[in-house]
Amino acid sequence: MSDFHQTDPIITLHRLGRAGLERIESEMVEFSKQRPIALVLPALYTEFQGEAIKGIIEELKKVKYIREIVLTLGRAKEEEFKKVKEFMSQIPYEVKIIHNEGKRIQEIYATLDRNGLWAGEDGKGRSAWIAYGYVLANGVSDAIALHDCDIVTYNREMLARLCYPVANPNIDVVFCKGFYSRITDRMHGRVTRLLMTPLLRALQKLVGPNPFLLFLDSFRYPLAGEFCMIADVARTNRIPWDWGLEVGVLAEVFRNYSPRRVCQVDIADNYEHKHQPLSAEDVQKGLMRMCVDICKSIFRTLAAEGIVLSDSFFKSLQVAYIRLAEDTMVKYEADAAINGLLFDRHEEAGAVEAFASAIQKAAEAFMEGPMVSPLIPNWNRVTSAIPGILDMLKKAVDEDNRS
Amino acid sequence: MEGFVDVMFQPLEDFWRGFISFVPNLLVMIFIFILGFLFAWVIGILLKRVLAVVKFDIWCDRVGLTALIRKGDVWAKPSEVFVRILYWFLVILFIMIGLTALQLPTIDNLISQFFVYIPRAFSALLILIAGYLFAGFLSRAVLIAAVNSGYHYAKILAEAVRLLLVVLILAMALEQLQIAPGIVVAAFSLLFGGIVLALAIAFGVGGIDAAKRIIEKGGEEKKEETGEKGRDIEHL
Numbered sequence: 293m294s295d296f297h298q299t300d301p302i303i304t305l306h307r308l309g310r311a312g313l314e315r316i317e318s319e320m321v322e323f324s325k326q327r328p329i330a331l332v333l334p335a336l337y338t339e340f341q342g343e344a345i346k347g348i349i350e351e352l353k354k355v356k357y358i359r360e361i362v363l364t365l366g367r368a369k370e371e372e373f374k375k376v377k378e379f380m381s382q383i384p385y386e387v388k389i390i391h392n393e394g395k396r397i398q399e400i401y402a403t404l405d406r407n408g409l410w411a412g413e414d415g416k417g418r419s420a421w422i423a424y425g426y427v428l429a430n431g432v433s434d435a436i437a438l439h440d441c442d443i444v445t446y447n448r449e450m451l452a453r454l455c456y457p458v459a460n461p462n463i464d465v466v467f468c469k470g471f472y473s474r475i476t477d478r479m480h481g482r483v484t485r486l487l488m489t490p491l492l493r494a495l496q497k498l499v500g501p502n503p504f505l506l507f508l509d510s511f512r513y514p515l516a517g518e519f520c521m522i523a524d525v526a527r528t529n530r531i532p533w534d535w536g537l538e539v540g541v542l543a544e545v546f547r548n549y550s551p552r553r554v555c556q557v558d559i560a561d562n563y564e565h566k567h568q569p570l571s572a573e574d575v576q577k578g579l580m581r582m583c584v585d586i587c588k589s590i591f592r593t594l595a596a597e598g599i600v601l602s603d604s605f606f607k608s609l610q611v612a613y614i615r616l617a618e619d620t621m622v623k624y625e626a627d628a629a630i631n632g633l634l635f636d637r638h639e640e641a642g643a644v645e646a647f648a649s650a651i652q653k654a655a656e657a658f659m660e661g662p663m664v665s666p667l668i669p670n671w672n673r674v675t676s677a678i679p680g681i682l683d684m685l686k687k688a689v690d691e692d693n694r695s
Numbered sequence: 696m697e698g699f700v701d702v703m704f705q706p707l708e709d710f711w712r713g714f715i716s717f718v719p720n721l722l723v724m725i726f727i728f729i730l731g732f733l734f735a736w737v738i739g740i741l742l743k744r745v746l747a748v749v750k751f752d753i754w755c756d757r758v759g760l761t762a763l764i765r766k767g768d769v770w771a772k773p774s775e776v777f778v779r780i781l782y783w784f785l786v787i788l789f790i791m792i793g794l795t796a797l798q799l800p801t802i803d804n805l806i807s808q809f810f811v812y813i814p815r816a817f818s819a820l821l822i823l824i825a826g827y828l829f830a831g832f833l834s835r836a837v838l839i840a841a842v843n844s845g846y847h848y849a850k851i852l853a854e855a856v857r858l859l860l861v862v863l864i865l866a867m868a869l870e871q872l873q874i875a876p877g878i879v880v881a882a883f884s885l886l887f888g889g890i891v892l893a894l895a896i897a898f899g900v901g902g903i904d905a906a907k908r909i910i911e912k913g914g915e916e917k918k919e920e921t922g923e924k925g926r927d928i929e930h931l
Contacts, residue, residue: 399770407756680762687765 299510301503303465303555305457316452320357323459328359329520330433331451332423334416335441337368340376344444344565351448353383357455359433362426364390364419377693388430388689390422396688397422403684407677409669412533416517417540421533421668424526426689428671429682435459437520439470444564450518453559458520463555466525467545469511470518470559478634479624480567484515486640487583487647490620491590494612499599507546508590511556514542515586518559525549530667535582536589540667543593572646575653583647585666587654595662606655610648617644723796731789739782746774759831760824819871826864830857862886 296306331352339345352361361383365376373391380387391397392414400422404411412418420438427433435458437451450470457468474480492509496502508514515538528548532540545554571578595601621640628635657664674681746752755761755773764776771779791806834857841849866883870876898906 396770399772402772403756403761407753678756678761680756680759680765683762684765687768688770691768 299512301507301551302510303457303463303552304510304512305453305555305557307453307558307561313449313452316449316456317355317357320452320456320459323456323461324357324359326461327434327459327522328432329357329435329437329455329459330427330430331358331361332420332427332436332438333361333363333441334366334419334423334438335363336366337372337376339441340372340379342442344442344446348441348443348446349380349382351446351451355448355451357459358385358437358451360386360388360427360430362388362390362423364392364423366392366414366419368393370394373692388426388693390419390426390689391692392419392422394688394692396692400681400685400688403678403681404674409674409677411668412666415533415535415537417531417533417537417666418668420537421531422685424531425671425674425682425685428523428527429686434523435520436523436526437518439518440565442565445560445562447560450559453557454518455520457555457557458522464553465555466549466553467521467555468519469513469542469554469556470516471511471513471556472516472558472560472563474563475631475633476564478636479628481513481515482570482640482643483579483583483586483647484513485624486617486620486643487586487650488514490616491587491609491613491647491651494609494616495590495594497612497616498605498608499594502594502597502599503551504543504546504593504597507551507554508539508542510551511542513556514538521545527671530670532585532589532666533668534589534666535585536666539586539589543589544667546593570643570646572642572649575650580646580650583650584654584657587651588657589666591654591658592662592665595658601655601658601662603659606652606659609655610651613651614644614648617647717797720796720798724793727789727793727796731786731793734789735782735785738785739778742781743774743778746777751777758828760828763827815871815873819868822868822871823864826860826867830860830864833857833860859887859890 296308298304333348335345352358361380363376363380365373368376368391373389373394377389380389401411411421423438424436427436435455437455437458439451439454443450454468454470457463457465479485489509492505496505496509499505517538519541525545525548529541529544531537531544534540568582569578571580575581575584591601618641621637621644624640625635625637627633671682751774752761752772755764761773764773769776791809794802795806834853837856838849838853841852846852862883866879869879
């Protein structure tokens with residue numbers, strides 16, 4: 293059970309004791325008649341060789357309010373795509389698989405490319421974006437939910453709670469993000485705990501009260517990969533193709549919608565998925581690359597908000613960040629102690645040092661090219677440039693799934 | 696005995712003479728075939744470059760021709776499709792020219808029919824392309840107009856317009872190709888006639904009151920206009 297504190301300016305929906313999965317699901321069945329929901333699952337073929345996906349599919353088989361599942365599959369050969377198709381056929385409702393390496397989808401990317409609409413490099417951002425395109429082209433769903441396929445602790449209550457605020461017409465929400473704690477015998481979620489929160493607060497110290505920083509800071513788990521939104525958000529928002537996906541999506545939501553129509557929901561008591569290595573010595577790999585991209589995304593959005601970012605600003609930021617991160621570490625140490633969790637102070641301090649260097653790298657990259665943007669154009673722009681693109685995409689996916 | 700040998704070898708001699716006179720024609724035909732393949736290949740390469748320079752693919756993407764090709768589950772670039780069509784057209788053309796070198800009356804007849812048919816096929820293709828673009832434009836215009844006037848079934852109406860136009864275009868293309876022209880014209884007339892009749896009956900039966908109101912309203916407006924005009928004349 294959690295507290296019931298509301299963090300301004302967004303809505304926070306807590307988990308207050310009574311679970312009531314059956315009640316939520318029966319309500320969802322009714323809501324989904326008015327607002328059909330599509331579930332987008334970005335996945336790599338390697339994830340189908342693990343155990344997590346089996347649990348997810350077992351749970352999804354029991355869900356009755358999802359209109360369609362769009363699995364966007366990356367790094368899969370033709371044979372592997374067929375295996376995934378067979379595996380997904382056990383779900384008793386409509387499932388479409390986007391074969392990102394297939395010749396039809398590759399031709400869609402080539403069409404975009406030659407029209408000056410580069411969809412970015414292969415990754416979760418591009419996969420999610422193309423899946424939104426298919427949902428829009430299909431035209432049967434009014435809401436889109438998305439979660440990863442490596443969640444070991446997945447249960448269908450997660451999905452129900454994630455979709456509920458958007459599906460319920462009485463809660464006027466356009467975008468809903470999940471939050472949870474990530475605990476085993478220790479605390480995980482280093483990037484959120486030790487980079488995002490101290491960085492946002494350090495920025496607020498330097499910049500002063502800023503609506504965007506306040507908006508980001510109001511999310512309990514801004515890097516959570518689970519969210520649900522109305523289909524219009526997918527049409528109007530641009531999506532970053534790099535590792536700054538989660539922050540980039542929040543920045544676009546902040547830009548296009550009122551924070552009063554944005555919420556976060558407690559979807560699980562605990563959440564466990566694949567852990568990434570820190571790779572502190574190489575900024576091109578693992579969590580370090582993710583950190584650099586996240587920082588760049590925040591810096592770009594702040595610059596777009598009219599904040600002047602200079603060399604001296606970044607120097608001050610680094611000092612302020614390290615101070616705040618150290619203070620945060622002390623807080624988490626106490627939190628770990630009272631909950632009987634392991635806490636490796638040295639490892640956490642090492643992570644803070646690595647994150648500080650990631651901030652520096654991001655600052656350097658921003659100063660070198662402040663206009664460089666990893667955002668994929670939104671679907672409104674794409675359909676304006678190539679009017680038949682959604683029809684082509686629908687045809688490509690339908691043919692891939694037929695053959 | 697000599698006579699017998701002459702009679703025996705005469706057919707072989709005739710065959711040999713015929714063969715000797717046929718071989719040059721055959722060689723000419725093979726030469727034309729090879730030339731055709733080479734010519735088509737060169738033209739294909741040149742055309743590919745020209746289409747790349749004029750950004751043909753982007754133009755096709757924007758006017759909707761790429762989407763049309765994709766509907767047929769063809770996933771090559773529009774320029775590649777165009778080049779491939781032209782390549783095989785040239786190859787077939789040269790095969791036909793090559794066959795004339797054989798100087799066989801039956802084949803000559805077929806070939807002359809083929810050359811007569813080419814302009815028809817070309818104009819049918821043009822009708823299809825222009826018609827598809829026109830149908831897309833009109834369907835979109837109907838969709839925008841219907842959505843702006845708050846019509847609930849705007850999408851269905853736009854799709855119906857597109858479908859009817861596509862049927863009309865297909866009928867025109869088939870008629871141009873002279874493929875069962877009588878049947879095509881009859882089927883098309885029946886289909887369109889049937890639709891118009893169905894609409895007329897539907898409106899006549901279901902919308903008789905609405906039609907009455909429209910006619911009465913029109914009459915009243917006319918009266919008011921003439922009344923006002925009359926008054927204007929009185930004032931003058």
